Amino acid sequence: MGERYFAGVRLDLRQRILITAMLLFVSLGYLPLNRLMTGGTTVEIWLDRFVPFSPVWIVPYLLAIVWWVVAGLWAFWSMEDGLYLAFVSSWVLACLIGFGIFICYPTYMVRPAISGDSWAEVIVRYIYEHDRTYNAFPSMHLWVTVTIALYWSYWKPKWRAWIWIATIIVASSTVLSGQHWIMDVVGGTLLAVVCYYLGPMTAALVLPAIRRSSVRPPSVDL
Secondary structure, eight states: OGGGGGGTOOHHHHHHHHHHHHHHHHTTHHHHHHHOOOOOOOOGGGGGGGGGOGGGGGGHHHHHHHHHHEEEEEHHHHHHHHHHHOOOHHHHHHHHHHHHHHOOOOSOOOOOOOOOOOOHHHHHHHHHHHHHHHHOOOOSSHHHHHHHHHHHHHHHGGGGGHHHHHHHHHHHHHHTTTOOOOOHHHHHHHHHHHHHHHHHHHHHHHHSSSSSGGGGOOOOOO
């Protein structure tokens, strides 16, 4: 579809820094919510009973967070202005909606017991001790990772297959490491897809100086 989707959009360095700071500030809202939430329910379904617990899957789970940082910095320095604005808008909107769900419909994960002392179990035990079971549905791991995958599929189409393979691995890691239910993964994925389209529309509303035709989402062939 080309760059005509974003023709005319210009961001200077100060604007990019402010937009990126907003993304970081909103994303960190996960931390206080994780500490403060109480009560709630689970979204466990019958399929969850067949998901094995495999501590080694905590590795791709954690590497996903590293990928978020790398992707964010990469986009900050190299992504075209209009595409970067759309990317940040989708990410931020997904966070705001996701956090709103955390507050209005609190959910938690029932984690497996850790009894061994292997290197993977030590890491999982540390994560369990410092990351409370709340903020389960929808999965932030999925809404962020899928948002990146959608935009990178347009921006770097030659990498599309590898990006989606990695995204599937991340999705698997969230359930196999005992961090999420299957429905958390489904919810996070759907939220990312919805915000992929709504994010640029929101940007056009809150930044009226930017032409609406310049912030439409790109077409992605999955």
